[in-house]
Amino acid sequence: MIAPEIRIRVARLGDEPALAELDRVSWSPLHAVLPAPEGDEPFFDERHHPEDYLVAEVPEAGVVGFVRLVRAIPLPSNAHVRQIQGLVVGEAARGRGVARALVRAAMDRARRQGATRITLRVLGHNAPARALYEAEGFAVEGVLPGEFLLAGTYVDDVCMGRPLD
Template sequence: MNGQAQAAAQQDVPSPAEDSAPASAPGVAVRAAGEADVEAAAVLFRGYLDFYEVDIEDPDAPRAFLAERIAKDESLVLLADVPEAGMVGFAQVYRGFSSLSLRTAWVLNDLYVAPEGRRTGAGRALLREVLRRAREAGVSGVQLETAYDNTVAQGLYEAEGFVREEFHVYFHGLG
């Protein structure tokens, strides 16, 4: 989804053991994923890849990708649980740097809520938890991208204070 450089500034993302975040929406529990959560998170990740129509040749690749990110502490993966619906959403954040602010910045690379979890506040809870943790870590800001036609997500992001930038995003695929 995002061609940003994702440098590993390990000290800027709390580990799952440091997770004590309250949910920001009534009834939604948001927590950091650990290695024991890889299988459940991978189901949501596959749903996210399907949403963006990404063809995956190896059906185990999404699980392996998440497992490696979590094991190496290269990303923060958050999970959202909704009563009577279960684990319905996930977000994945990578660390990067902002040359313009001379500080660490976060890239909210992935945010997905499964159809059964939509309109429960899970997406908003995940987004707010990312922002809470970013403030706590002292980063300069959180950047994200979404599809031009994903107006539901755009409405959520703008309602939560994200501002559409006047930059064009370019990407050159290598393979």
């Protein structure tokens, strides 16, 4: 169930400190293939723009989560597809429907952008995320076995997608 006090909006430049901190404290080998962010790295850069992010806010805590939604392949023949490239919810806000609200908002935004399909990639061992995506209509469309070596263990890269009709 999604808590009614969750507000989803497009990120603003002023969100950068909150998003960078959320990204830093929420980093986990359960979902990350990159090294843990250090405290001084910018959150927004030439490839990561505020308009690519939706943020979740709750009244008592401010920004508690974000999702990045982009065109995965910058080709005209792929313009109908959007990809979720990152979903983060702070520990204190988990279990309140924030991730579900962000995924649904990303799908709605993709539809408004003219997309007819949405995809994502999730690590094979991230059972909570996979369950959420499956509950929201995503299906496994492919698996890249042992695609990542994380903490000495080979981990599958699971490709998921769904139509936006």
